[in-house]
Amino acid sequence: xxxxxxxxxxxxxxxxxxxxxxxxxxxxxxxxxxxxxxxxxxxxxxxxxxxxxxxxxxxxxxxxxxxxxxxxxxxxxxxxxxxxxxxxxxxxxxxxxxxxxxxxxxxxxxxxxxxxxxxxxxxxxxxxxxxxxxxxxxxxxxxxxxxxxxxxxxxxxxxxxxxxxxxxxxxxxxxxxxxxxxxxxxxxxxxxxxxxxxxxxxxxxxxxxxxxxxxxxxxxxxxxxxxxxxxxxxxxxxxxxxxxxxxxxxxxxxxxxxxxxxxxxxxxxxxxxxxxxxxxxxxxxxxxxxxxxxxxxxxxxxxxxxxxxxxxxx
Numbered sequence: 001x002x003x004x005x006x007x008x009x010x011x012x013x014x015x016x017x018x019x020x021x022x023x024x025x026x027x028x029x030x031x032x033x034x035x036x037x038x039x040x041x042x043x044x045x046x047x048x049x050x051x052x053x054x055x056x057x058x059x060x061x062x063x064x065x066x067x068x069x070x071x072x073x074x075x076x077x078x079x080x081x082x083x084x085x086x087x088x089x090x091x092x093x094x095x096x097x098x099x100x101x102x103x104x105x106x107x108x109x110x111x112x113x114x115x116x117x118x119x120x121x122x123x124x125x126x127x128x129x130x131x132x133x134x135x136x137x138x139x140x141x142x143x144x145x146x147x148x149x150x151x152x153x154x155x156x157x158x159x160x161x162x163x164x165x166x167x168x169x170x171x172x173x174x175x176x177x178x179x180x181x182x183x184x185x186x187x188x189x190x191x192x193x194x195x196x197x198x199x200x201x202x203x204x205x206x207x208x209x210x211x212x213x214x215x216x217x218x219x220x221x222x223x224x225x226x227x228x229x230x231x232x233x234x235x236x237x238x239x240x241x242x243x244x245x246x247x248x249x250x251x252x253x254x255x256x257x258x259x260x261x262x263x264x265x266x267x268x269x270x271x272x273x274x275x276x277x278x279x280x281x282x283x284x285x286x287x288x289x290x291x292x293x294x295x296x297x298x299x300x301x302x303x304x305x306x307x308x309x310x311x312x313x314x
Contacts, residue, residue, distance in 0.1 A: 003029045004084060004168030012083050030162040031154075035059045038073040052160070081152065081171040088175025095289040096186040099245060105145045115139045121237070148181055150174055187291035206231050216252050221259055221280055246284035249292035256286040 001009040002021055009018055025033075032049045035056065039046075044058035056062075059073045105111050123132055152174055158166035193200040194208070201208045209227050214220045228243045248256040259280045291297050 001080065001083065002027050003164055004080070004172075006083060006087055006168070029164070031159055031164045031166065032162045034076070034164075035073065035159065038071045038076070041071040052156075056159075077154065077167055081167045084168050084171040085175035085178070088172035088177075089179045090175075091172075092176050092179030093183060093290060094179070095247075095287050095291075096183060096190075098287050099247060100186070105143075108145050108147075110142050110144045113141045113143065115141075148178075150177065183291055184297065187289070187294075187297045191292070191297055216248065216255050216259075218259070218278070218280065221246070221284075225280075225283075243284060245287055247287050247289065247292070250288060250290050251293060253286070253288045256288065260284060260286050 001013055002018065002025075006012070013021075021029075036044075036049060036059075038060075039055045039058035042058045042061055044055065046054060049055055059071075061071070061073075103113075125131055152170060154166045157163075194202075203209070206227065209223060214223060225243060229238070231239045231241075233239055246256050246260070259278065260282065262278050263281050264278060
């Protein structure tokens with residue numbers, strides 16, 4: 001962990017272990033030295049790595065009758081690699097976690113989620129009258145789990161070259177790659193549901209607005225808030241769900257933060273029309289994603305630059 005310069009190693013190792021490792025090895029421990037340590041623990045008497053085959057046999061407990069159980073060098077390598085995988089995974093943007101829910105599935109079949117709809121409002125009961133039945137309907141959405149993978153292997157070249165990066169740098173890069181894959185899949189799906197066809201975010205669903213007057217600012221955000229709060233259920237009654245998140249691309253991060261934090265927003269131009277106070281101060285938590293304006297995610301960056309959409313989520 002120390003040789004690989006993992007961020008905050010105390011997250012994974014006890015303080016006394018880190019102290020003992022520092023005193024014995026300093027801040028560096030090569031892959032060959034690690035294998036030699038395991039081989040010595042299993043009864044190997046050689047002092048160098050010249051007899052590569054014998055060191056490997058001893059390190060992995062093959063043909064060695066040690067006094068106790070053999071040191072699991074495979075377990076050590078995989079355990080360390082997993083820590084760097086996690087470190088790499090956590091280094092990637094995770095905005096999607098803050099605007100979506102995660103659910104478990106038991107297999108790879110298509111899963112259907114249900115949302116109840118219908119008349120659930122109480123009605124006045126006349127004296128001696130009966131209580132009327134409500135009505136229930138449902139909306140359905142489908143999803144499906146898939147498997148994505150890449151394989152990491154430490155080969156003879158890595159060991160001969162004493163390349164510790166095989167269990168530090170490479171796993172960290174793979175971990176970052178797994179995070180990027182999730183982002184890529186999520187945001188392509190999310191942005192693919194903006195307007196057109198059976199898209200979820202569409203004017204016909206009363207949850208999408210566009211045009212020059214929706215540019216992010218007090219007026220644009222006010223219009224988005226009104227649109228959100230005016231949404232109705234299947235019976236035409238207000239949904240009653242309050243907006244809580246302002247999701248913006250990187251170019252609107254500063255404006256989003258100003259709208260959330262600033263108590264005052266002033267316009268010193270000749271056409272000044274804003275009041276001194278900011279009516280949206282503290283209302284909507286700002287979430288920023290670089291994927292919202294990334295052309296590779298299935299949406300033209302030029303279109304986003306020309307007319308940003310404001311999406312508010314419950």
